[in-house]
Every structure is written in C-alpha cells, then in structure tokens.
Amino acid sequence: MLSRIEDMATLSRKQREIAQRHQLFLDIARNLINKEGCAAVSMDHLAELSEYSRGTVYQHFPCKEEVLIEVCNSSMSYLLSLFERARAIPHSNRDRILAVMVAHNYFDLRQPHCNKILQYTSDNSIMDKVSEANLQQHNKLEKSLLLVVSSIVGEALKTKELTMPKDLTAIELVFGLWSLNHGSQLLQAAELHLDEFGITQPEETIARVVAATLDGLNWKPLYDAKKHKAMMQWLKDTVFVDPQMADDAEEI
Amino acid sequence: MLSRIEDMATLSRKQREIAQRHQLFLDIARNLINKEGCAAVSMDHLAELSEYSRGTVYQHFPCKEEVLIEVCNSSMSYLLSLFERARAIPHSNRDRILAVMVAHNYFDLRQPHCNKILQYTSDNSIMDKVSEANLQQHNKLEKSLLLVVSSIVGEALKTKELTMPKDLTAIELVFGLWSLNHGSQLLQAAELHLDEFGITQPEETIARVVAATLDGLNWKPLYDAKKHKAMMQWLKDTVFVDPQMADDAEEI
DNA sequence: TCATTTTTTGACATGTTGTCTAGAATTGAG
DNA sequence: CTCAATTCTAGACAACATGTCAAAAAATGA
Incomplete structure (x- = not known):
C-alpha cells in the first residue's frame, strides 16, 4: 500500500512510478473481475493487459490471491x-x-x-x-x-x-x-x-x-x-x- | 442421475458399474471439497484417487464444473x-x-x-x-x-x-x-x-x-x-x- | 564514460485442462 | 468356443497457468 497521495511527495520518481504501476495492476484486476469474474484474473492476463512482462507482475504480487x-x-x-x-x-x-x-x-x-x-x-x-x-x-x-x-x-x-x-x-x-x-x-x-x-x-x-x-x-x-x-x-x-x-x- | 435405487434392477451389470463409478467420483469430490475446498477438485486428482485414468473421468463429466x-x-x-x-x-x-x-x-x-x-x-x-x-x-x-x-x-x-x-x-x-x-x-x-x-x-x-x-x-x-x-x-x-x-x- | 546497482524480461519446470487415438475389454453371433 | 464388432479405458498431446531464476536492459552516479 504505497499508493496514498500523501506519500507521493516523499518518494522518488522511480518509487512513484512503481506505486503507479501497482495501482495499474489493481485497476486492471478489478476490471477483469467485474467483467469476467475472479477466475479470469491470471498473472499472464495481468501482464498482457498492462503490457509489462510476467516477471514484473510477480515483482508486485507473489501470487494471484494477493492481487485479489x-x-x-x-x-x-x-x-x-x-x-x-x-x-x-x-x-x-x-x-x-x-x-x-x-x-x-x-x-x-x-x-x-x-x-x-x-x-x-x-x-x-x-x-x-x-x-x-x-x-x-x-x-x-x-x-x-x-x-x-x-x-x-x-x-x-x-x-x-x-x-x-x-x-x-x-x-x-x-x-x-x-x-x-x-x-x-x-x-x-x-x-x-x-x-x-x-x-x-x-x-x-x-x-x-x-x-x-x-x-x-x-x-x-x-x-x-x-x-x-x-x-x-x-x-x-x-x-x-x-x-x-x-x-x-x-x-x- | 442414473444412480437411484429403483433404477438399479432395470440396468445391466455394466450400466450398474458405471452408475456406481459415477457415484464414486461424486463421493471423492465431496470429500475433497470438505477437506481442501473446491479449488482442490481437479480431474487429475479425481482420477488418481479413484484409481481410474483421466480419460475415464472425462467419460462421466465434461468438466470440473459439472462435477461440482x-x-x-x-x-x-x-x-x-x-x-x-x-x-x-x-x-x-x-x-x-x-x-x-x-x-x-x-x-x-x-x-x-x-x-x-x-x-x-x-x-x-x-x-x-x-x-x-x-x-x-x-x-x-x-x-x-x-x-x-x-x-x-x-x-x-x-x-x-x-x-x-x-x-x-x-x-x-x-x-x-x-x-x-x-x-x-x-x-x-x-x-x-x-x-x-x-x-x-x-x-x-x-x-x-x-x-x-x-x-x-x-x-x-x-x-x-x-x-x-x-x-x-x-x-x-x-x-x-x-x-x-x-x-x-x-x-x- | 563506464562500473555498479536495480529493474525487466522471457525461458523453464511443474501442474491442469480438455481432446483424441490406439489398445484393452466386453459382447454376441456363428 | 472363436472371433469380429462394439464399447470402454488409458495415457499422450497441445494449450495454458503458475512461480522461479539467470541473463539482458536500463538507470544511477562517480
């Protein structure tokens, strides 16, 4: 949970980018759940839709359950x-x-x-x-x-x-x-x-x-x-x- | 649903065997769900525990959801x-x-x-x-x-x-x-x-x-x-x- | 500029799903 | 009892998901 507004100022540019990406993954997951259900949330899918690689997604979340x-x-x-x-x-x-x-x-x-x-x-x-x-x-x-x-x-x-x-x-x-x-x-x-x-x-x-x-x-x-x-x-x-x-x- | 008692008499030995096996799969699945949750129910698992092969399980159920x-x-x-x-x-x-x-x-x-x-x-x-x-x-x-x-x-x-x-x-x-x-x-x-x-x-x-x-x-x-x-x-x-x-x- | 550190990538091993074909077992006609 | 026809079973396969890891790429800073 690094994505709160008040923290933003104290973080470096890089850290802000990471926090932003973290949020991006969460947003994509939320959309997926609403549209196709929890079973449709997969690390592969998240990587594809965010245009990052699987490894990067795993940098943020150790597993799918953690995303949920x-x-x-x-x-x-x-x-x-x-x-x-x-x-x-x-x-x-x-x-x-x-x-x-x-x-x-x-x-x-x-x-x-x-x-x-x-x-x-x-x-x-x-x-x-x-x-x-x-x-x-x-x-x-x-x-x-x-x-x-x-x-x-x-x-x-x-x-x-x-x-x-x-x-x-x-x-x-x-x-x-x-x-x-x-x-x-x-x-x-x-x-x-x-x-x-x-x-x-x-x-x-x-x-x-x-x-x-x-x-x-x-x-x-x-x-x-x-x-x-x-x-x-x-x-x-x-x-x-x-x-x-x-x-x-x-x-x- | 071929497994009701009253039907048994009218079925051939082979058909009874199949009905019995069908029930066996359902029983195994139920146990699995109680012990480890629905996610633990897999066709592989069902085959292994019943000592039949994957193909046989698929003869009974087109997919895992059908078992559930x-x-x-x-x-x-x-x-x-x-x-x-x-x-x-x-x-x-x-x-x-x-x-x-x-x-x-x-x-x-x-x-x-x-x-x-x-x-x-x-x-x-x-x-x-x-x-x-x-x-x-x-x-x-x-x-x-x-x-x-x-x-x-x-x-x-x-x-x-x-x-x-x-x-x-x-x-x-x-x-x-x-x-x-x-x-x-x-x-x-x-x-x-x-x-x-x-x-x-x-x-x-x-x-x-x-x-x-x-x-x-x-x-x-x-x-x-x-x-x-x-x-x-x-x-x-x-x-x-x-x-x-x-x-x-x-x-x- | 280039060495150090960090980030990102995709290949890999493992496991699951659903399909499909070859082989095994069962059946019934002769 | 034999053998061909039919039905059942096994497991190989392609497709896809998961989580790990070492190599490539990018960022950082002297």
Missing part, C-alpha cells in the same frame, strides 16, 4: 467510509441503522467485485496463500465495519431508544442485521432472477424487513411507513449519491 | 426433503418457519460442501460451463426450497395467524427470511471467528432474530421465550437428529 485481497481491501476501506457517513447523519439511531443498509447497498451496486472476491476466496485453500499483513488488514476492516453498526446499537441503548430483551445481546442483534444484509446482497448477485418471484426492489424489501425486526424489539421510534419511505428517499438522493461516478476510494 | 454442480444438486435435494419434514410438523406455522431454519442449519453443519460450491460457482465464468440440464435442475431445486417457505407463509395468511402489512408482500417476507438465514450461514462458514465477538451460538441467535422479525409483523402466536426454547430443543432433539450419520440423501 488487495483489490478487496481497498474497496472495503471505501465501504468503511460510507458506513461512517451513515453513522453521522443527524437522525435517530434507528435511522442510522437504515442508513448503513442503504450504504451497503450503494456500495455493492458500484463495487460488485468486492463480494465476488469474498466469495471466491472463501474457499479453504485460497485465503491461506495471502500475506499475513494483508490478511490482518482484511480482518481489521471487517471488524471495523461491524463496530460501526455495533456503536449505533450501543448509542440507542444509552438513549433508551432500545432496550435489549434478556435473551438477545447487542452484538447478537448486530450479527442478525449483518446476516440479513449480507445474505440479501449475495442473493441479489446470484443468478436467481428474483424479479421472477416478485422481488423487484430487494433493497426496499430488506429495509422493510429490518424495520419489522427492530419493531419486534421495540426499538423506538417504531416503524411509520411514510417517514420510512421519506428517509429512504433522502438517503438515496442526498447522502449516498455518486460524487462523480467515483468507482473507488483510492485515487491517484 | 452434481455434488451440489444431490445435496440440495436432500435439503429439500429436510424442508418438507419441517413443514410437516404438527405445530403453528410460525413454528414451521422456525423448523425450516433449524433444518437449514442442520444441513449446513453436515453438508458444508454445498455452500462452498455455491460460493465458488457464483463466479461469472464458472456457472456457464455446466450443462443446461444440471443448471435447470439446480434452479428448480432452489425454487422448490423457496416454495416450501412460501407455502408456510401462505398457510399462515389463510389461517389469519399472519396478516401482511400493505407495504410488504408474502414473497418479500420469504426473501427476507431467506437472506437472513443464508447470510448467517455464510458468515458462520467464513473465517470470522464469531466467538471472539461474543456470538457463541449463531443458530440460536438467528432463530431469536427471526422471532423478533415475525413479532414485528405481528405473526401469531407472538414470541414466548420459554415456548421458543422448548420448540428449538424439540426440533433439534427429535425432528432433526442424525438417522445414522447419513451424509447424503443418495445412497446406493
């Missing part, structure tokens, strides 16, 4: 920034939960490769090829994402908007919400033809189901169809709106 | 039978929903390879290599699974145990429940170390979250901690209990 996890991590840190934006909205904590859901959906629409990589690498034999450093960064990012949701729930407990029942802890609720969101996004990405079943707006549907869940836990303020709809609209139109069709947090 | 989807389909039809067993319990429809969740969890514990395959094959370039027939069977199985849940919700609507609110349809609720379950199982299977966060019994947690969701929709009878716990216990001890450590619906 770096692309994934860079997207996830962008997702984290979206989550933090969601947490910061000046509304009830319930609405903040909603905002996180919208953020996640916004992200998955624009960065479909991230889930693809996560699924591809969930296979046993793949994740244990990547470097310790990137793996740790990956875990840290995942934990940070959960912590954002967790902190919103914690805040709601503090303000008494929510009181946990005896047989469910705050972190368990977070796990439930996370599962719901994660599951729906994978189902959306899968070749399930949800519309054939009558699911035309999965995002709205999940938001509604989350609302039912929070109602079931008596998280105040309870669901109000009109306000819910208005909030969703506001989030989509104002908070999570393409800045400039940016497709990654990392820019050079 | 056949293993997956065979497991999914077992899952369908579990779902149907869940639907048949002599209790409220709410409890039947719970039973489906327990069934799904029971299944994923015993057949972890099924989710692994689904994740592995979600990559664009993989699913479009499999034969039309197997792909259709796969879609049909997926649809059947959803229909079981859907029919339980339909039954609850008929008996007025549940009334859908204006802004949520029955099928959307099914999608929500499906997402929740699917998501939680993938998160359990991932290398997330849920216990570090304080999630020691993900299955119980998700059942509790589902209960909250159904409460939020006012699906009667509402959640009662004691009865819920008893029902979970009964399902796990009585309904979904290893018959004989069977590890697949297909037996020879």
Whole structure:
C-alpha cells in the first residue's frame, strides 16, 4: 500500500512510478473481475493487459490471491467510509441503522467485485496463500465495519431508544442485521432472477424487513411507513449519491 | 442421475458399474471439497484417487464444473426433503418457519460442501460451463426450497395467524427470511471467528432474530421465550437428529 | 564514460485442462 | 468356443497457468 497521495511527495520518481504501476495492476484486476469474474484474473492476463512482462507482475504480487485481497481491501476501506457517513447523519439511531443498509447497498451496486472476491476466496485453500499483513488488514476492516453498526446499537441503548430483551445481546442483534444484509446482497448477485418471484426492489424489501425486526424489539421510534419511505428517499438522493461516478476510494 | 435405487434392477451389470463409478467420483469430490475446498477438485486428482485414468473421468463429466454442480444438486435435494419434514410438523406455522431454519442449519453443519460450491460457482465464468440440464435442475431445486417457505407463509395468511402489512408482500417476507438465514450461514462458514465477538451460538441467535422479525409483523402466536426454547430443543432433539450419520440423501 | 546497482524480461519446470487415438475389454453371433 | 464388432479405458498431446531464476536492459552516479 504505497499508493496514498500523501506519500507521493516523499518518494522518488522511480518509487512513484512503481506505486503507479501497482495501482495499474489493481485497476486492471478489478476490471477483469467485474467483467469476467475472479477466475479470469491470471498473472499472464495481468501482464498482457498492462503490457509489462510476467516477471514484473510477480515483482508486485507473489501470487494471484494477493492481487485479489488487495483489490478487496481497498474497496472495503471505501465501504468503511460510507458506513461512517451513515453513522453521522443527524437522525435517530434507528435511522442510522437504515442508513448503513442503504450504504451497503450503494456500495455493492458500484463495487460488485468486492463480494465476488469474498466469495471466491472463501474457499479453504485460497485465503491461506495471502500475506499475513494483508490478511490482518482484511480482518481489521471487517471488524471495523461491524463496530460501526455495533456503536449505533450501543448509542440507542444509552438513549433508551432500545432496550435489549434478556435473551438477545447487542452484538447478537448486530450479527442478525449483518446476516440479513449480507445474505440479501449475495442473493441479489446470484443468478436467481428474483424479479421472477416478485422481488423487484430487494433493497426496499430488506429495509422493510429490518424495520419489522427492530419493531419486534421495540426499538423506538417504531416503524411509520411514510417517514420510512421519506428517509429512504433522502438517503438515496442526498447522502449516498455518486460524487462523480467515483468507482473507488483510492485515487491517484 | 442414473444412480437411484429403483433404477438399479432395470440396468445391466455394466450400466450398474458405471452408475456406481459415477457415484464414486461424486463421493471423492465431496470429500475433497470438505477437506481442501473446491479449488482442490481437479480431474487429475479425481482420477488418481479413484484409481481410474483421466480419460475415464472425462467419460462421466465434461468438466470440473459439472462435477461440482452434481455434488451440489444431490445435496440440495436432500435439503429439500429436510424442508418438507419441517413443514410437516404438527405445530403453528410460525413454528414451521422456525423448523425450516433449524433444518437449514442442520444441513449446513453436515453438508458444508454445498455452500462452498455455491460460493465458488457464483463466479461469472464458472456457472456457464455446466450443462443446461444440471443448471435447470439446480434452479428448480432452489425454487422448490423457496416454495416450501412460501407455502408456510401462505398457510399462515389463510389461517389469519399472519396478516401482511400493505407495504410488504408474502414473497418479500420469504426473501427476507431467506437472506437472513443464508447470510448467517455464510458468515458462520467464513473465517470470522464469531466467538471472539461474543456470538457463541449463531443458530440460536438467528432463530431469536427471526422471532423478533415475525413479532414485528405481528405473526401469531407472538414470541414466548420459554415456548421458543422448548420448540428449538424439540426440533433439534427429535425432528432433526442424525438417522445414522447419513451424509447424503443418495445412497446406493 | 563506464562500473555498479536495480529493474525487466522471457525461458523453464511443474501442474491442469480438455481432446483424441490406439489398445484393452466386453459382447454376441456363428 | 472363436472371433469380429462394439464399447470402454488409458495415457499422450497441445494449450495454458503458475512461480522461479539467470541473463539482458536500463538507470544511477562517480
């Protein structure tokens, strides 16, 4: 990860070139994943498309898996920034939960490769090829994402908007919400033809189901169809709106 | 799919041998997936472990993807039978929903390879290599699974145990429940170390979250901690209990 | 200018995929 | 029981991917 803007000034011309090339490889990989899936990412391919040789690619990444996890991590840190934006909205904590859901959906629409990589690498034999450093960064990012949701729930407990029942802890609720969101996004990405079943707006549907869940836990303020709809609209139109069709947090 | 018991009698000795060998390859593949992941499944490997030659393996499967989807389909039809067993319990429809969740969890514990395959094959370039027939069977199985849940919700609507609110349809609720379950199982299977966060019994947690969701929709009878716990216990001890450590619906 | 260091290259060994042909085994007619 | 026809099996092959390495090329600096 040598490609951050603030580092650029302190690096020599040569080092900047290397960092730039590193980013080029990542960009090519991301495109490949979006267009043809993870299986299409090969060192050969990367070399060919970048017009460098295989050896040069191996200078940057010890193996294909390392490419994938770096692309994934860079997207996830962008997702984290979206989550933090969601947490910061000046509304009830319930609405903040909603905002996180919208953020996640916004992200998955624009960065479909991230889930693809996560699924591809969930296979046993793949994740244990990547470097310790990137793996740790990956875990840290995942934990940070959960912590954002967790902190919103914690805040709601503090303000008494929510009181946990005896047989469910705050972190368990977070796990439930996370599962719901994660599951729906994978189902959306899968070749399930949800519309054939009558699911035309999965995002709205999940938001509604989350609302039912929070109602079931008596998280105040309870669901109000009109306000819910208005909030969703506001989030989509104002908070999570393409800045400039940016497709990654990392820019050079 | 020539390996069903009832067909055996009508086949010649040679045909039986072939069917048996077909099953042998599938069994080896399943073991490989469980132990080392989908990436470890190779035609070479299959040939070596079965002590047949590569050519023979290709006689049975045109490609590796075909092996994977056949293993997956065979497991999914077992899952369908579990779902149907869940639907048949002599209790409220709410409890039947719970039973489906327990069934799904029971299944994923015993057949972890099924989710692994689904994740592995979600990559664009993989699913479009499999034969039309197997792909259709796969879609049909997926649809059947959803229909079981859907029919339980339909039954609850008929008996007025549940009334859908204006802004949520029955099928959307099914999608929500499906997402929740699917998501939680993938998160359990991932290398997330849920216990570090304080999630020691993900299955119980998700059942509790589902209960909250159904409460939020006012699906009667509402959640009662004691009865819920008893029902979970009964399902796990009585309904979904290893018959004989069977590890697949297909037996020879 | 040229020696030193670094970067880049492509050939190589190894392993996988899917095809294809020659040889082995099985079958059934005489 | 024999032998030709048919079917099945084995493994060689070309194509491609991976990761390594030594030689060639380029950059650096006295």
